[in-house]
Amino acid sequence: MNHVTKTFRSCVSAAALAALSVSAALVPAQAVAAAPDDAKQxxxxxxxxxxxxxxxxxxxxxxxxxxxxxxxxxxxxxxxxRFQYQPSAKMLIVGDGRALNFIDYEVRQVQRWPIKNSPLGALLDPSRDVAKFGKLIQTGNPGVVSIEVRDRSHPEYGVITLIFTRKASAPGGLELTYWVSLDSQNKRTTISLSNQRYGVPVTDNDFRWNDPRPRNRR
Known part of the structure; x- marks a missing residue:
């Protein structure tokens, strides 16, 4: 097993949690903070x-x-x-709107988390109160907005912090630049974004994947 694959496996749970948090944030929901200025941000x-x-x-x-x-x-x-990892990782994470799939092509295995049962999965339900899980974290920088997401009734789900920078050309004037996940074992994973392109052609086929498992074992 190569070094990149070992590194990936060591933080795959946190990566999956991070993926869920971003997928959740894309679902329409109302967020309300305690302080008026916090609520606005x-x-x-x-x-x-x-x-x-x-x-x-x-x-x-x-x-x-x-x-x-x-x-x-x-x-x-x-x-x-979809997280399309570098070829040497031989792994893929795809969320199709119903579940998050972790595909390991090196060992020919697939793990699947139903969204409704996933960590922080409550964020995917528009009828649930997002304010119960998310709050503004002060950064001291007016150009940076930090939102911490956690379910205090389920500490085993860990914590996700989404970091935005103010950018006029980004949707809503804020650009998601990175997020940090901390799982219940204090394993920290950071995903940093760059070269963001909005409104690009994306179809449902982009969220399909090849199943590496032997057909007679599925």
Whole structure:
């Protein structure tokens, strides 16, 4: 097993959680914070995510030991996401709007999390109160907005922090630049985005994948 694959496996749970958090944020929902100014900034962040019809971006995923793996992120509203990792990783994460799929081509295995049963899955349900899980974190920089998402009744789900920078050309004037996930074992994973492209052609075929499992074992 190559070094990149070992690095990827060491943080795959956190990566999957991170993917879920972004997919969740794409689903329309109302967010309300305690302080009026906080409420305004949270609403702006939610509006910015809602404003992403389609997006592609380059990403770099970093684990707590500083090991990295890169790839291309594809998003389509509502709730679809694809992490196309560099070829040497031999892995893929795809959220098709119903479930998140982790495909390991090296060992020919597939793991699938139903969205309704996933960590932070409550965020995907528009009837649920997002304010119960998300809050503004002060950064001291007016050009940066940080939203922390956690379900305090389920600490095993971990914590996701979404970081936006103000950019006039981005949907809603805010651009998602990176997010940090911390799981219940304190494993930290950061995914940084660059070269974000909005409104690019994306079809449902972009969220399909080849199943590596032997046909007679499915």
């Amino acid at each position: 949270v609403e702006q962040a939610v509006a910015a995510l809602r404003g992403i019809g389609t997006m592609k971006a380059d990403f770099v995923q970093t684990d707590r030991s500083g090991q990295t793996v890169s790839g291309v992120l594809t998003m389509k509203s509502p709730g679809k996401i």
